[in-house]
Amino acid sequence: MQFASRLDNVETSAIRELFKLLGTPGIISFAGGFPDSAMFDVEGLKEASAKALDEEPGAALQYGATEGYEPLRTQLAALMQGKGIEVAPSGLIVTTGSQQALDLLGKTLISPGDKVIVEGPTFLATIQCFRLYGAQVISAPIDAHGVKTDELEKLIAEHQPKFVYLIPTFGNPSGATLPLERRKKVLELAVKYQTLVVEDDPYGDLYFGEAPPPSIMALAKDVPGSRELIAYCGSLSKVLSPGLRIGWMIAPAELLAKATMCKQFSDAHTSTFAQATAAQYLKSGRMPDTLANVRKVYGERARTMGAALKRELGDAIEFTQPGGGLFFWARLTGANGKLADANVLAKKAIEQLVAFVPGAPFFAEKPDLATLRLSFATANLEKIEEGIARLGKAL
Numbered sequence: 001m002q003f004a005s006r007l008d009n010v011e012t013s014a015i016r017e018l019f020k021l022l023g024t025p026g027i028i029s030f031a032g033g034f035p036d037s038a039m040f041d042v043e044g045l046k047e048a049s050a051k052a053l054d055e056e057p058g059a060a061l062q063y064g065a066t067e068g069y070e071p072l073r074t075q076l077a078a079l080m081q082g083k084g085i086e087v088a089p090s091g092l093i094v095t096t097g098s099q100q101a102l103d104l105l106g107k108t109l110i111s112p113g114d115k116v117i118v119e120g121p122t123f124l125a126t127i128q129c130f131r132l133y134g135a136q137v138i139s140a141p142i143d144a145h146g147v148k149t150d151e152l153e154k155l156i157a158e159h160q161p162k163f164v165y166l167i168p169t170f171g172n173p174s175g176a177t178l179p180l181e182r183r184k185k186v187l188e189l190a191v192k193y194q195t196l197v198v199e200d201d202p203y204g205d206l207y208f209g210e211a212p213p214p215s216i217m218a219l220a221k222d223v224p225g226s227r228e229l230i231a232y233c234g235s236l237s238k239v240l241s242p243g244l245r246i247g248w249m250i251a252p253a254e255l256l257a258k259a260t261m262c263k264q265f266s267d268a269h270t271s272t273f274a275q276a277t278a279a280q281y282l283k284s285g286r287m288p289d290t291l292a293n294v295r296k297v298y299g300e301r302a303r304t305m306g307a308a309l310k311r312e313l314g315d316a317i318e319f320t321q322p323g324g325g326l327f328f329w330a331r332l333t334g335a336n337g338k339l340a341d342a343n344v345l346a347k348k349a350i351e352q353l354v355a356f357v358p359g360a361p362f363f364a365e366k367p368d369l370a371t372l373r374l375s376f377a378t379a380n381l382e383k384i385e386e387g388i389a390r391l392g393k394a395l
């Protein structure tokens with residue numbers, strides 16, 4: 001077969017190879033990026049889907065508008081307003097997961113050879129998706145508080161990117177949250193360099209203690225001229241259900257129109273049944289309890305994992321305790337002759353029946369081989385303790 005040349009830029013992820021081993025019996029996996037299936041509000045979703053079929057069977061089962069199902073757009077606009085983002089229902093489109101929003105951004109904005117700046121590390125599928133459209137993906141370094149804005153400025157000035165893509169709240173894989181001042185700085189940079197900034201925010205609602213700072217888009221009202229330079233991607237995947245495939249995008253009108261046109265050729269619209277179900281669910285008023293529950297359960301798991309890592313790996317590992325999201329991002333120090341290469345540790349860990357993802361593939365450039373990502377979302381407290389103890393033995 002002769003495949004399109006755009007595929008030359010993209011490899012299947014190294015992580016996939018590791019995932020093949022996850023079927024090994026008895027393995028405890030911290031490798032996935034999934035929420036816990038046991039946390040899904042099955043009752044609430046059953047009611048919502050039944051209501052969708054009872055009250056609006058025609059709409060829920062018929063073809064629908066590419067922009068999204070109106071009642072859901074209205075609910076999502078209200079959700080966003082609750083987070084300080086002023087948006088009308090017509091100012092957002094529903095996407096098939098936020099992954100599709102990223103794909104539409106790639107499709108509408110990237111010509112071969114264009115430069116895009118992302119965080120180093122960032123969400124692997126984003127790197128792959130942007131490369132598929134021919135982007136040169138440039139990595140802006142992060143610290144424990146997300147992207148370093150001075151470095152970001154230097155890179156923007158040097159490369160004049162088509163856009164900057166950030167996951168500023170409980171990043172994947174970094175777990176890091178950009179502080180208020182840096183968020184404002186990002187907005188100032190958008191204005192100063194007239195650069196579009198894409199804010200990907202699937203984890204913002206998943207905080208364990210204090211709420212994170214307002215989203216970059218919510219802060220745009222404080223920085224004149226910035227709102228028209230921000231695109232925002234949201235998702236119900238991590239808090240409600242990824243199988244619903246409900247995401248959304250808010251963007252300047254011109255960009256939203258082009259993205260809608262591309263979506264039309266891609267999947268015509270997001271499943272109307274899923275959209276009607278999501279709309280009923282949001283209308284039912286169950287979301288606050290669902291959020292309180294996931295915050296509590298994942299918060300306990302994150303605290304347990306942090307304490308176990310300290311106890312079992314000591315100075316062989318460094319990390320910042322995440323305040324939300326699904327991930328620990330950690331770095332092997334190599335102290336006392338322990339392993340400093342996460343790929344080597346990943347293989348040894350599998351022998352000990354515990355899995356995590358090495359960090360290198362999350363870097364678009366200059367991978368840091370000592371880094372790793374551990375998800376605390378899907379294992380219960382006992383499994384977390386046991387899994388981290390096994391990791392300690394693998395070191």
Ligand SMILES: Cc1ncc(COP(=O)(O)O)c(C=O)c1O
Nearest residue numbers: 033097098099123172235237247
């Ligand atoms: C940062 C980030 N963006 C987007 C996605 C895609 O999520 P979905 O398409 O399920 O909304 C994920 C999923 O892991 C993610 O971590």
